Structures are given as structure tokens and as C-alpha cells.
Amino acid sequence: MQRIQSEKILLFFSVLCLSCVLGQVSYSVPEEMAKGSVVGNIAHDLGLDLKRLKSGKARVYTGGSVEYIGLNKERGVLFIQERIDREALCGETTPCALHFQLILENPMELFRVTVEITDTNDNTPTFTNAEKRFEISESAVIGSKFILEKAYDSDIGINGLQTYSLVPTDNFILKLQSQADGSKKVEMVLQKPLDREKQERISLLLTAIDGGESQMSGTMRIFINVLDANDNAPAFAKPLYKAKILENSPKGTSVTTVSATDKDIGVNGEVSYLISTSKRSLSELFHINSKTGEIILVGEIDYEKAKIYQMDIEVVDSGGLSDSTKVIVDVVDINDNNPDINIVSKSESILEDSPPNTVIAMLSVNDADSENNGDVECNIDGDIPFKIQTTSNGFYTLITEVDLDREISSQYNITVTCSDEGVPSLSSSVTLSLQISDVNDNAPVFERSSYEAYIVENNTPGLSIFTVKARDADWNQNARVSYILEDSSFNGVPVSSYVSVSADSGVIHAVRSFDYEQIKDFHFRVKAQDGGSPPLSSNVTVKVLIQDQNDNPPQVLYPVQTGGSLVAEMVPRSVDVGYLVTKVVAVDVDSGQNAWLSYKLQKATDRALFEVGLQNGEIRTIRQVTDKDAVKQRLTVIVEDNGQPSRSATVIVNVAVADSFPEVLSEFTDFTQDKEYNDNLTFYLVLALAVVSFLFITCLVVIISVKIYRWRQSRVMYHSNLPVIPYYPPRYSDTLGTGTLQHVYNYEVCRTTDSRKSDCKFDGAGSQNVLIMDPSSTGTMQRIQSEKSILDEPDSPLEVGHFVNLPHNDYIREEKTFTGLQRRRR
Ligand SMILES: *[C@@H]1O[C@H](CO)[C@@H](O)[C@H](O)[C@H]1NC(C)=O
């Protein structure tokens, strides 16, 4: 190729040979030819033969500058002696030529030689800097120009710098602008906006291209750093945030954190949060950390005030771009409210006879908490007869469960406790005081089912005997007991004439003085009645037992003490020692010790002849009767009872000691009336036997009857024609006079002439009523001592032991006679 090139050049030079003649020759060679390369056959071109060259000592003269071209005298050619760089030799000067002379000696000849150096594309376009950096804001407008560096190519002409290219062309295009010097201004123009958020760094390659046979290029890297612009608004991650917070959470509790992102960086990406809701209440409750977006509780949360909070949160970046979101905070209830109990209405007291389910109070119960925390249940504390019922939405009624009884409990403290179902549960309670009002539902109750009271006879009227007491479980007026004597009669006498009852105190007073010998006991009923309306009452039997006092002296029934005529017992002189002369029969209307009689011989004509049985009053002989003994014997027997003090009576017994009536008659003239009787002795014996037998059997029956039946039976006995008629000594009086009683006793004499008939005569004085003054009492008392009243009196002392056998006059006489007959037969 080199060779072909030189052939061409040779051809070209031969055309210029004309000038050769003129002694001047020009050659044209490309630069950068290899050393030794032939430039041209100068010998030929100058028309010189080789010998001449030798002889002429041909040489190249450059005038001192570098000899790029040498002369080969042998061949007569010029050759490249030094590397020729056109750019170094001429720079941008064109054309570029080497001028030198070829000098010959002998003769001296001078030839001008011009070698034109032609350009070859041996230089690449180059940039001064391998890279260039730009910082471009992403907000740069389209059309913005950025000047780029020009490349330099030392080749000229076609081989010089031709054009540029820039890749990639996404955002920028290259703009070349020709300049006056022919060079070009290289610019980069923004044709599409930058977005830092998409591509922060852009790398471009600028290539400079030259022309020529083989194009060469140089490159430069362009680095663009896209600067951020605040082109992005901050954006919240969520359009709505939901959070929950427990009520009563402490201040400083984090509620939630909102977060917004800003794609910008640096200052442009800095955001701050704020609560945009203008409500004061919200800003007092919540605070947002403007940097972190954390919402913090700064106030007190009360579920009962607000269950939900809504707030708008705004985020702003430094450029003022903003976004907003909503935060909904649900307040979670905690059990922080006790149930609230209100008494809607209540009764202070109810009647004890109120039926079950009587409403006492109405309560309304509220709990401000929600759900379980606000579900309330109420109960009554303790075991009391009430229950609580719920009606509807928080209303409760307190009612009685069973029948109440004021007497069991007159007052109740009803404590109602309401508790909610929270965990832990909260409760509150209220205490209602309920009075149970009394209803007269309890009758007075006597302390005992019956009473027995004792009173000693001869009491002073008005004496308090006893006190009955009844209690009433009710209250106040309903329990105010008054005592009332119930109307009844005892033996036909109204009981109110015996006793009176003090209405207030229940003290029973004797209205009159009692006589044991008339009435031994009686009973009546006392009613206790309360002051309720209607009143309730109960009654009790009070039995009053009258106790005996020794107020009656013994009464001698036999022998009968007649006033005028004298009765005498006859004792035959022939009788043995211990012969029963007679028996003193006495009775004491008192009872017990007071009626226990003893007999003593007080005075006797001859004390040695008779004795009196202490207990039985039998008068017996204690020695043989002699003829010396007086016919007429007079014995005074004293009968004493055993009372304290004891009372006594004396009786005079006349005894005739004689063998025959005539003998006696001389002494006792009154005995004549019995003569007729002796004549009928036999008849009387038979009769007496029958009567004695009959009486004995009858008496036995009577004793049994008396024991079995009560006093009233004795009345029957009296009416059964029994000839039991006591004899009473006339005007018999207390001989001792030592008794405390100042009564004067008058007895009626009742004389019997026949065993079957009673013929009573009333003594003038005795038949009258005698007014007796009792000095120990202010009251007066009438006492009728008539035979009739005594006999009618069922309590008359018929029952006294030895009195049952009370013989009447005939009986005693017959028995005695009978014994006498027996002895005579013997
Ligand atoms: C009820 O409470 C009152 C006063 O708190 C007290 O005096 C009374 O004894 C209580 N009653 C009962 C039955 O507990």
C-alpha cells in the first residue's frame, strides 16, 4: 500500500518536471511515512545522472533545521530520514511543506526541493477532561442548556473533528452550534424533566468523532447529579388511623403514631406533623410529636365523657406541601364507676300485717360504665325477709318476702348492695331503715295458766291478795293491758262482792273479810285486755284458798248443857274400874290443828274417881265405886283446840252414882220424866238395836261419800232424812275470853224431842241479827248466826271426823242402856 501510494506520488511529480528544468522540484508525501521510504527520484527529476551526483557530492541543505529527508546518492532518490509529524511540523498551518536545497559541487549547482507533507488521520479527537460532573436541580426547566467541553483533534481537514454524539438521550439532547472559527459549541439541552425520585444520578457519554479514512473518536463521561427539588408532597401511609386507648390512661401514654413519607430528600423531605382539628378539647387531650408523628395523651380520658375522638392530622414539609389523615381514637371502657344507687321512693315504716310482696322502696341503679362494667346486679345483705326485684332498665323494687312480725324485729336495716360485672367488680350499697309498725295481733298472755292465791280468813277488807300479770307482745297502746274481773257468781253471790281487780296493776283485793268456816275457796276469772282496736283479751282462772284461823272455840255437843233441868249420867256402884261413864263430844268448826281437840278434867267432886280421855273425851272410872262416894258427882271438863292461841270450852258433866233411880231421884228431881221410859225398856232395847245397826251402816256410807264427793254431796246427805241433828249449848260463849276475837257468839238451841223430827226453837236473843264491830277494820259485817244458815251451809263442819258419829240424844242413851243390860245379864 505504501508502495502504491509512492507510485502515485511519482506520477504526480513527473507532471511537475517542467519546473525541474527550472531547477526546482516538488514532492508531496504523507506524514508519518516510515523511515527509509522514498520520497522521489530526484536524480531523474532533475535530469542528473548518478555519477554527477557522486562527483558533485550532492547533499541536502536544510539551513540547520532537522533533516527529515535524506539523499541516497546511490539511487538518486530522496528518502525519509526522520519521522515527519505534520501536526508537529506545521500545526494547523496548511499546506505544510519542507523546503530545502540540493547542493552539487563541481560545478556548483543548487536545486530547490519542496516536499509537501500531506495530513493523515493519525490523531483522535480528545477531550481535556475525561469526565465532567454536573449538579442539576430536578426542577430545571426544559430547554435548559449546559455547555459541554469541546474535543480537540490536531488533524486537519477531513481528518479533523467532525461531530459529537451524546448517549443516552432520555433527558438531554446534544446541540452543536457552529462558531465563527469553524469550531462548534457543544451544548446539552434538557428536553425531558429530571426526577430525582426516579433517577438521582445520570451518566452520559459524549463522543467526539473525526472524519478521514478511518474515523476515530474520543469520549468523555458526563455525570449528572440530580438535585432534589421539593416537588413531592408528603403523604400519609394510611388515610385513616384507628387507635384504642384505655380510659384513665396516664398522661404520656402513646396513642398511636402516624407517619407520612416525602419522597424528597433533605430539607425538602423534612416533615412535621400537627393536629389540625381546631377543637380545643382535642388539643388539650392529645399532643403530636411534630417530628415523629407519635400522638401522646396529655389529658385525662374518661369513657363516660367521650367514647370516641376524631382528629385530623396534617403533615407539612419544609416547602409547605402537606397531606392530612384522620385518626379515630376509641376509648376503651374500664370499670372505674361504681353503680350509682338512687332511692326513688321509700316507705319509712310498714304495718306488720302487710302481705308479702309489699313494696318498700324503689331504687334506680345506674352504672356509667359500658357492657359488663355497667351491668349491675343488686342483692340484699344478710338474712332478712326482703327481696329485691328488678323491673326494667335499672329500676329495682324492694319488697317484703314473707309476713313480718314486729314482735320478732321491729326495725330492719336493709342494705342493698349493687355490684357490676367488671373485673374487678365495683359495688356500692345503700342502707334503708324500715320500721315495722305494730298491729294489735297479740293478745295479752298471763304469766301462768292459772293462779292460786291464799288468804287468811278474817282479813281486813281491801287487803290485796295477789297480783296477776299478763304481758302483751305488741307495742304501746296495743300492749297496754287492763285487768277486768269477769262477772260470775259463786254460791249465788256475785264474785265482785268477794274480790276486786285493779285494772292497771292486776292487783286483786279482797272486798270483804272471809270466813273459812263459811267459804274455803272460790275461783273467778280475770280477763286481761289490751288497748288495741279491736282489743284482744285472754282470761285466767284465779283460785283463792282461804286459810283457817283459830277463830272458833270448841263447841260441846254432848252432854247437852241445859239451862234449868239437869241431865246426869248414872253409874251403878257395882261397876268395874274403867267403866265408861259417858263421852264428852265436842266439835270445832275450825279445821286442822285449830280443830284438833283435847279433853282435860278441870274440876271434879272427886278427882280420884274419874278420868277424861285426852283424845276421845271418854269419862271413865279409875277406881272402884264405893258406897261412900256421893251420889251426885259434878265434873268440869275443858275442851281445848290446838290452835295458836288455843281456844277452849268447858262442860259440866253430872254423874249420879247410884244403883237405882229412886236413889238418884232423891238427888236429881228432874229425872222423874224418865220413869215412863224405864217401863218400856224392853221395847226400846229392840228398837235401839235396830236403829244403831242402821245408823252405823249409814254412817259408813256417808263417810265414803263425803270423801269421794265434794261438799255439795253433803247437802244430799243432809236431805236424806238422816237424823243427825246437833245439839248446841245455849248461849255458849268463849269462857276463856283470851281470844283476840271480840265476837260474841250466839247459838240457837235446837232441842230434839224425837229422833225423827227436829224441832227448833229460836231463842229471842239468838234469832236476832247481831251487829258486830271489828275494831281492826273500818267495814261492818253482818253475821247471822241462825240455825238455818248453819244447816244450809254446805261447808258446815259436818265432815269433822268425830262429828260424823255425832250421836243424838237417844242414841247415846240407848247405847249406854244396852251396855248396862249386857252387864246385868252377865
Ligand atoms: C340499724 O341501724 C341503726 C343505726 O345505724 C342501729 O341503731 C340499729 O340498731 C340497727 N338496727 C338493726 C336491727 O340492726
Ligand SMILES: *[C@@H]1O[C@H](CO)[C@@H](O)[C@H](O)[C@H]1NC(C)=O
Ligand atoms: C277464757 O279463755 C278461754 C280460753 O283460754 C276461752 O275459751 C273462753 O271463752 C274465755 N272466756 C271468756 C269469758 O272470755
